[in-house]
Amino acid sequence: MENEAGALSRVAGLFSARGYNIESLTVAPTEDPTLSRMTLVTVGSDSVVEQITKQLNKLIDVVKVIDLSDGDHIECELMLVKVSALGKNRKEIKATTDIFCGRIVDTTDTSYIIELTGTCSKLDAFLDAMGHSTILETVRTGASGIGRGGRTLEVK
Amino acid sequence: MSAEDLTGAEITIRCLQEEGVDHIFGYPGGAVLFIYDELSKQDKVKHILVRHEQAAIHAADGYARSSKKPGVALVTSGPGVTNAITGIATAYMDSIPMVIISGQVPTHAIGLDAFQEVDTVGITRPCVKHNFLVKDITELAATIKKAFYICSTGRPGPVLVDIPKDISAEKFKFSYPTSVSMRSYNPINEEHPEQLKEAIRLIMGSKRPMVYAGGGVILGNATSQLTRFVQMLDFPCTNTLMGLGGYPATDKQFVGMLGMHGTYEANMAMQNCDVLIAVGARFDDRVIGNPKHFSNKDRKIIHIDIDPSSISKRVRVDVPIIGSVSNVLDGLIKILMANKEKPKQEELKSWWAQIDQWRARDCLKYDRKSTIIKPQMVIEKLYKVTKGDAFITSDVGQHQMWAAQFYKFDKPKRWINSGGLGTMGFGLPSAMGVQIANPKNAVACVTGEASIQMCIQELSTCKQYNLPLKIINLNNRYMGMVRQWQEFFHGNRYAESYVDALPDFVKLAESYGHVGMKIENPNDIEDALKEAFKLKDKLVFMDFITDQTENVFPMIPGGKGLSEMILV
Ligand SMILES: Cc1cc2nc3c(=O)[nH]c(=O)nc-3n(C[C@H](O)[C@H](O)[C@H](O)COP(=O)(O)OP(=O)(O)OC[C@H]3O[C@@H](n4cnc5c(N)ncnc54)[C@H](O)[C@@H]3O)c2cc1C
Ligand SMILES: Cc1ncc(C[n+]2csc(CCOP(=O)(O)OP(=O)(O)O)c2C)c(N)n1
Ligand SMILES: [Mg+2]
Numbered sequence A: 001m002e003n004e005a006g007a008l009s010r011v012a013g014l015f016s017a018r019g020y021n022i023e024s025l026t027v028a029p030t031e032d033p034t035l036s037r038m039t040l041v042t043v044g045s046d047s048v049v050e051q052i053t054k055q056l057n058k059l060i061d062v063v064k065v066i067d068l069s070d071g072d073h074i075e076c077e078l079m080l081v082k083v084s085a086l087g088k089n090r091k092e093i094k095a096t097t098d099i100f101c102g103r104i105v106d107t108t109d110t111s112y113i114i115e116l117t118g119t120c121s122k123l124d125a126f127l128d129a130m131g132h133s134t135i136l137e138t139v140r141t142g143a144s145g146i147g148r149g150g151r152t153l154e155v156k
Numbered sequence B: 001m002s003a004e005d006l007t008g009a010e011i012t013i014r015c016l017q018e019e020g021v022d023h024i025f026g027y028p029g030g031a032v033l034f035i036y037d038e039l040s041k042q043d044k045v046k047h048i049l050v051r052h053e054q055a056a057i058h059a060a061d062g063y064a065r066s067s068k069k070p071g072v073a074l075v076t077s078g079p080g081v082t083n084a085i086t087g088i089a090t091a092y093m094d095s096i097p098m099v100i101i102s103g104q105v106p107t108h109a110i111g112l113d114a115f116q117e118v119d120t121v122g123i124t125r126p127c128v129k130h131n132f133l134v135k136d137i138t139e140l141a142a143t144i145k146k147a148f149y150i151c152s153t154g155r156p157g158p159v160l161v162d163i164p165k166d167i168s169a170e171k172f173k174f175s176y177p178t179s180v181s182m183r184s185y186n187p188i189n190e191e192h193p194e195q196l197k198e199a200i201r202l203i204m205g206s207k208r209p210m211v212y213a214g215g216g217v218i219l220g221n222a223t224s225q226l227t228r229f230v231q232m233l234d235f236p237c238t239n240t241l242m243g244l245g246g247y248p249a250t251d252k253q254f255v256g257m258l259g260m261h262g263t264y265e266a267n268m269a270m271q272n273c274d275v276l277i278a279v280g281a282r283f284d285d286r287v288i289g290n291p292k293h294f295s296n297k298d299r300k301i302i303h304i305d306i307d308p309s310s311i312s313k314r315v316r317v318d319v320p321i322i323g324s325v326s327n328v329l330d331g332l333i334k335i336l337m338a339n340k341e342k343p344k345q346e347e348l349k350s351w352w353a354q355i356d357q358w359r360a361r362d363c364l365k366y367d368r369k370s371t372i373i374k375p376q377m378v379i380e381k382l383y384k385v386t387k388g389d390a391f392i393t394s395d396v397g398q399h400q401m402w403a404a405q406f407y408k409f410d411k412p413k414r415w416i417n418s419g420g421l422g423t424m425g426f427g428l429p430s431a432m433g434v435q436i437a438n439p440k441n442a443v444a445c446v447t448g449e450a451s452i453q454m455c456i457q458e459l460s461t462c463k464q465y466n467l468p469l470k471i472i473n474l475n476n477r478y479m480g481m482v483r484q485w486q487e488f489f490h491g492n493r494y495a496e497s498y499v500d501a502l503p504d505f506v507k508l509a510e511s512y513g514h515v516g517m518k519i520e521n522p523n524d525i526e527d528a529l530k531e532a533f534k535l536k537d538k539l540v541f542m543d544f545i546t547d548q549t550e551n552v553f554p555m556i557p558g559g560k561g562l563s564e565m566i567l568v
Helices: A006-019 A048-057 A089-099 A120-130 B008-018 B031-041 B053-065 B077-094 B120-127 B137-152 B167-168 B193-205 B217-218 B221-231 B264-272 B293-294 B325-338 B345-359 B374-385 B398-406 B425-435 B456-464 B480-489 B505-511 B521-535
Strands: A022-031 A036-041 A071-084 A104-105 A113-116 A135-140 A144-147 B003-005 B023-026 B048-049 B070-075 B097-103 B130-133 B158-164 B171-173 B209-213 B238-239 B255-256 B273-277 B299-307 B320-321 B391-395 B443-449 B470-475 B515-519 B538-544
Touching: A006 A022, A006 A036, A006 B120, A006 B521, A036 B255, A048 A104, A071 A120, A071 B070, A071 B238, A089 A104, A089 A113, A089 A120, A104 B299, A113 A120, A113 B374, B008 B031, B008 B137, B008 B167, B008 B171, B023 B053, B023 B425, B031 B070, B031 B097, B031 B158, B031 B167, B048 B456, B053 B070, B053 B077, B053 B097, B053 B425, B053 B456, B077 B097, B077 B120, B077 B158, B097 B167, B120 B130, B120 B456, B130 B137, B130 B521, B137 B158, B137 B171, B193 B273, B193 B299, B193 B325, B209 B264, B209 B443, B209 B515, B217 B221, B217 B425, B221 B325, B238 B264, B255 B264, B255 B398, B264 B345, B299 B325, B374 B398, B374 B443, B374 B470, B374 B521, B391 B398, B391 B425, B398 B443, B398 B480, B425 B456, B470 B505, B505 B515, B505 B538, B515 B521, B521 B538
Parallel strands: B023 B048, B023 B070, B070 B097, B097 B158, B130 B158, B209 B238, B209 B273, B238 B255, B273 B299, B299 B320, B391 B443, B443 B470, B470 B538, B515 B538
Antiparallel strands: A022 A036, A071 A113, A071 A135, A071 A144, A104 A113, B003 B171
């Protein structure tokens, strides 16, 4: 979409006005600074998703909309988790983090901050593995997505 | 193209001149003072001063609906804008092309809760096609150009341009862009040869075809194409409330309006057809009733619409054709002309026989012998006296439905009403806009005693600009449409729907310098109307005292299906 003030609120406003769900939403400028790219994750029946796509396309600031889940694509989300890390737990947390290919990016005597990227379900699985009682705080960016191979989102 | 330095206010006016705007409707205030100052220094763009900003928007709306040009309105920041919202939402729901220019507090004061500041772009966002806040004088002219382009292309709609006061004072070279290109906005107008072929295949195979045409035909100026198409095929045609006049109502193939208060024959034909051709109509809930009930019958649907999001929104369609009504119908007509084949004539004949049976039910009958004025009779006489050639605006309620049912619109853009939002107060101000766009034509506003009081202050505007409207007040002393629902669905408990303490409308009209008439006897209706329409340069307020108990029939109760009408 056009990298203009207000473009984001047009999208967010559309979702709340028409009662669509937003699971997550990420947006940032692209290699062309006049354009922003947004990845939006939503759930709904085929006809709801079809309406969402049409309604988004109708917004004047939106240049192009594609449904990434229509084809092969890569999806990735960044998460930072602060966990309580005490005693023998510290080793165990480190091991789990390694299994998920995460990184510990900050430590104190009592806590770690772990950085993890991957699909939403991988991040969910990691949180499950950590367990409720260990987790002090999480922050997630929401998914960013891109089509595989020759499938590119181009703006003429 | 000149290159002198002009103030933002001058640029704004020059843009309007370049767009060929002859009238703008507005109300001044602090944030637009520079713009008003410039307006007063020229006479190409005439300003009509209303008495409330809602009326400015409705008047610009009526101007647009009755002409081929967008309406233009000018309001100040804060309360000027909030007063305008009802009008903007009304235009948005009915897809009316309009540009609204609003003043804003100076850029350096935005966000500081400045005097008369509201977040205009935020507050109007859900009810405009698009809006802009101009933060840089260098972008002013291009933004206004875009606003006119966006509002009138594709599916039309209101576009707002918010101009901070300092921008209207700042100076910059003026040059008006000759064209617009926006990578993010390309109103579709494609060809669909495959879809057209598929549509023709369904049309040829149909046994019980039906054409259902809506506001898109009026908005897209496609009346002649629709008429040609329907008459080539000898198919029945119905119009939505917004589509009236899109197909000539006096033609034998017209089966009347459909929907909640549509005719028996239109609704039965809609429900029982096997091939439905929807043309610039959006399957509104007031039209098809309960969508589940509608889908109970097997039928194939061809849907022509310029807005992809109108297609398969409430009802799944089989052959979507995205494009302007005129282009698509031209395409279909071309194929039909080249085609030797005709739709199944035997089946079509028995379909018409069935429709004629439904027609014989005479669903719009009412007591013509009544000694109390029947509202339907007033509309019938209005039709007769104006020879079916007046512009009719309306407010919202029973009177609106009777006007739609009993005035036979043979031409487009003659029937001006708020369908999507259903805005009481629309009738009088929109009639002002209609009269200004069509100074030589008769313009009547059909209203009710409750609706008219929502913008009654505009009688003053009518006086100032000598707008000789004829106001047809169907005075039943009730919010009749509300009373009807209470009678049918709330055990006759008429909670707050009696309109008490009414003014003497005759004296009220006179106090504004107009002519007032009160009509109480059915025998006087026709003569009174004749007399009023003879007063060509006077506004006449006609207060018809009508039957309080009259209801609008047929009626499809909420949640019911098309064939489940309550009939007289
Ligand atoms: C009290 C009350 C009672 C009502 N009762 C009824 C009733 O009984 N029957 C009824 O019909 N309505 C009734 N309405 C009105 C109803 O609410 C809707 O406003 C109306 O039915 C919508 O009409 P439409 O489908 O023609 O769509 P519109 O709102 O006119 O929309 C036009 C459609 O055409 C498309 N379009 C626009 N331009 C073009 C173009 N150039 N080419 C192709 N497509 C185009 C648009 O995208 C849109 O989908 C009532 C309203 C009120 C207030
Ligand atoms: C601004 C607004 N408020 C409320 C309504 C709900 N409403 C629809 S019809 C109606 C009554 C209209 O009464 P009147 O103008 O006397 O017309 P009648 O139905 O009696 O012909 C009301 C209150 C509305 N449509 N618009
Ligand atoms: Mg009334």
